[in-house]
Amino acid sequence: MAGFVRIGAWLMAGLVALALLALLVGWMWMRASLPLLDGPLVLPGLQGEAQVERDADGTVTISAGSESDAMRVLGFVHAQERYFEMDLMRRSAAGELAALVGAPALPVDRRVRVHRMRARVEHLYAQASAHERELLEAYAEGANSGLDALRARPWAYGLLRTRPEPWRPEDALLVGYAMFFDLQDSDNRREWSLLQARRHLGADALELLTRDGSHWDAPLQGTERELLDVARVVDLLGPVHALHAAGEARLADDEDPPVKGSNNFAVAGTLTRDGRALVADDMHLGLRAPNIWFRAQLRYPAADAPGGQVDVGGVTLPGLPGVVVGSTGHVAWGFTNSYGDYHDFVRVHWVDREAGRYRVPGGEDGVTRHREELAVLGGAPEVLEVVETRWGPVLHDDLDDTSLALAWTAHRAGSLDLGLLRMTRAADLDAALDIANRAGVPVQNAVIGDRSGRIGWTLMGRLPRRVGDCDPLQALDPVMDGCDWDGWLEPDEVPRILDPGSARLWTANSRVVDGVDLPRVGDGGYDLGARQRQIRDALLARDVFEEADLLAIQLDHRAVFLETWWQLLRELIAEAGPGHLGLQALEPATRHWEGEARAYAVAYPLVRAFRAEVIRLVLDTILAPVREAEGEDFLPPRVPQAEAFVWPLASIRPEAWVPSGHASWLEAFDAAALKVAEEAGGSGAVGTRSWGERNTARIRHPLAGALPAPLARRLSMPAQPLPGDSHLPRAQGPSFGASQRMVVAPGHEEHGVLHMPGGQSGHPLSPFWGSGHEEWVQGRASPFLPGEPKHRLVLSPAANL
Structure with missing residues (x-):
């Protein structure tokens, strides 16, 4: 018996030793990357010596002898820190994710591959200027050198049992297009859902669903x-009995999904006290770990830059050369997504569908058929046929x-280029605005200030020129009514605001312009104006500002927008009798209104959910x-301006228009409140859960979801x-929110602020994983400028050694 015990002990000790050895090998393998x-x-x-310095948070300062060398070194650093994330970006835009992670990514690849971005960027690269190709090639060569200089492939590829493919110059353009996919409606789902609605609703109801603003603008x-x-509103909707009963069907889980902007x-x-903008x-x-952005300061000589030197800091996008948002000492700039209308469906009239012939103004044309092969890790490739017309x-x-x-x-052609890099050469506001109007990026609201104290706004990126008197929310028909696209608007046709009389500017993904400029920009589903209005009002409430004051506005989580909905809910509770179980269930927890989306607020999430349910009731009926x-093909339209017609209905409660399935407005409100109470855990649990319990950070590495819980937590x-919340300046949710916050005065960067979630490094063993x-x-x-260097890497040309 003793012998068996000894053998068992030896076996157990051996298993423990093997486990420890495996952990040691894994740790050494991770450290090698x-x-x-x-x-x-x-x-x-x-071409010349360069330096890479890192401060205590891993913020990088690159000093180089030329722009080309600076981009080569930036590519090197990006690849060393974030090659896997760069790879995901290029693959997401090209529809090539399944080749890296397997069949689960095929639905995404199918949806994206129809745009054939890999072929488009190859053509775009071939047509680029010699200077742009030089920078793209330098960046790509630097990235591949950075990858090769690692002692082991990046750790994520080891988990996936794959090897990284080299970076190509045109891959940076794919990363740029990845932002188009992220910020714009690449499937044009909004217009498709409205086309569905147009088939079955009258023009008046559609006028409400497509309303271009509200009283919150x-x-x-x-x-x-x-x-x-x-x-x-009632006149436009018509009698409610003419609409079908809404039944139990519900629209999306949240009538206000986060706006990426x-x-x-x-x-x-x-x-300001010293005249700085x-x-x-x-x-x-x-939001993810690591963050989408990478903090960097780039310094290099440039004959056409003010003073012959570029010194630009801010955030870069791994995979793309240059600084995306930041300050040069002469100008500072920041972006919000414009949510203009940059998509249209075009009606194709077939002549002979099988042969692929279709009508065009003045004749016929033939489609081009592309055979796209979707590679799948561990499986057989899938073939997708893409049929293209002259319009798309x-x-x-x-x-x-x-x-x-x-x-x-x-x-x-012209939608994407490296024109944003020219911002480093802008000496003042006028030059920066000219660069913005000519750059190829997903169209953005660009707010710019210069060191003389001037500020301005314009749209950065290129806007399509539509011809014909057409409704862009209906399919264009070049054959029947001449509606089509004809190139781009000229820079002097793009709206601008310089030196505003209020000395203030603000945008937040809502309607920015009006009059003749609004049709030029269009409505691509821009956000309700509540967040933008709260920012404007905070700016108008002061007459003297410094950096801390603007940061405070960014962090503002006062729930100004929901104040009236809380008041309405309390009025309804007072009006309701004991038989209205939903409203009575919300009564105790909503007596005190916090007025803010604080983490510990209990009334806020209930009022928020009540508003959402009321909007669902109205939209379900319509x-x-x-x-x-x-x-099954029904696609609910996103109606960001629903407040414009739901609030009048909810506040006045016309007898002629009660939501379907309910005998009165009070009964409908009670049903909405009951739904809120049930989702809060039942009447006994209402008020026991705070906003922070729902709004808890879920910021993870892309691979974390596929790993056991202990490893997922480490990532x-x-x-x-x-x-914070979506309609408040501090717009943040569990995995969505401010990917960076910056406040800076050009020429006074030492007083600036810059911080971001998710950390600087993509390696969980790095001292910069989660930094900041x-x-x-x-x-x-936290400071805009890098701190004191803690690490220094000296890079030399081969000829110097």
Whole structure:
């Protein structure tokens, strides 16, 4: 017996030793893929010596002898820190994710591959200027050198049991197009859903669903829309009994999904103590670990830059050369997504569908058929046929034997280039605005300030020129009515605002312009104006500003927008009798109104959810005929301006228009409240759960979801309760929010603020994994400029050694 015990002990000890050995091997393998931080290194292709310095948070400062060398070194650093994330970006835009992660990514690849971005960027690269190709090639060669200099392939590829493919010069353009996919509606789902609605609803109801603003608007140009009169709403909707019963069907889980966009705003030097303009920017995107952005300062000589030197800092996008948002000492700039209309369906009239002939103005044309092969890791490739017309790929067949092709700016030559890099050469506001109007990027609201104290706004990127008197929310028909696209608007046709009389500027993904400029920009589903208005009002409430004041506006989580909904809910509770179980269930928890989306707020999430349920009741009723007719193909339209007509109905409660399935408005409100109470855990649990319990950070590495919980936690930021919400300046949710916050005055960068979530490094063993994240969570000001160098890497050309 003793012998068996000894054998068992030896076996157990051996298993423990093997486990420890496996852990040691895994730890050594992980460490082998850490970036190089110190020492000398030869970088092939470099023309002169360069340096890479890192401060305590891993913020990088690159000093080089030329722009080309700076981009080569930036590519080297990006690849060392973030090659896997760069790879995901290029693959997401090319529809090549399944080749890396397997069949689960095929639905995404099918949807994206129809745009054939790989072929488009190859053509775009071939047509680029010699200078742009030089920079793209330098960046790609630097990235491949950075990958080769790692002692082991990046750790994520080891988990996937694959090897990284080399970086190509045109891959940077794919990363640029990845932002088009992220910021714009690449499937044109909004217009498709409205086309469905148009088949079954009258023009009046559609007028409400496509309303271009509300009483919450705060545009830079023009004024807010007047509050709709309830009689006008009822007149447009018609009698409610003419609509089908809404039944139990529900629309999307949230009538206000997060808008990918941002806040940016600025004050002129006349409102600061020393005459400096202040620019604030916080770009709202999906949050992950590591963060989408990478902090860097680039320094290199350039004869056409002010003073012959570029010194630009801010955030870069791994995979793309240059600084995306930042300051040069002469100008500072920040972006929000414009949500203009940059997509149209074009009706295709077939002559001979089998042969692929279709009508065009004055004749016929033939489609081009492309055979796209979708590679799949561990499986057989899939073949996708893409049918393209002169307007774009065919996405849908319509009911009248025609089809719908997609015209999207991203498909057109000139939609993307490296023009943003020219911002480093801008000496003042006028030069920066000219660069913005000529650059190829997903169209953005650009707010810019210069060192003289001036501020301005314009749209950065290229806008399509539409011809014909057409409704862009209907399919264009070049054959029948001459509606089409004809190139780009000229820079002097793009709206601008310089030196505003208020000395203030603000945008937040809502309507910015009016009059003749609004049709030029269009409505691509821009956001309700509540967040933009709250920012405007905060700016107008002060006459003197410094950096901390603009940061405070970025962190503002006051729930101004929901104040009236709380008041309405309390009025309804007072009116309701004991038989109204839903409203009575909400009574105790909503007595005290916090007035903020604080992490510990309990009334806020209930009022928020109540508003959402009321909007669903109204939209369910309006859209019931569309849902019934379209069946499984029904696509609920996003109606960001629903507040414009739902609030008048909810506040006045006209007897002529009670939501379907309910005998009275009070009964409908009680049903909405009961739904809120049930989702809060039942009547006994209402008020026991705070906003922070729902709004808890879920910021993880892309591979975390496929790993056991202990490893997933190691690849995630802490699960901390977060304040803020989508209609408030501090717009943040569990995995969505400010991907950076910046406040800076050009020429006074030493006083600036810049922080971001998710950390600087993509390696969980790096000292910079998660660096700066806690400052972002707490909203603490951290310096815009890099701190004292803690690491220095000296890069030399091969010829010097």
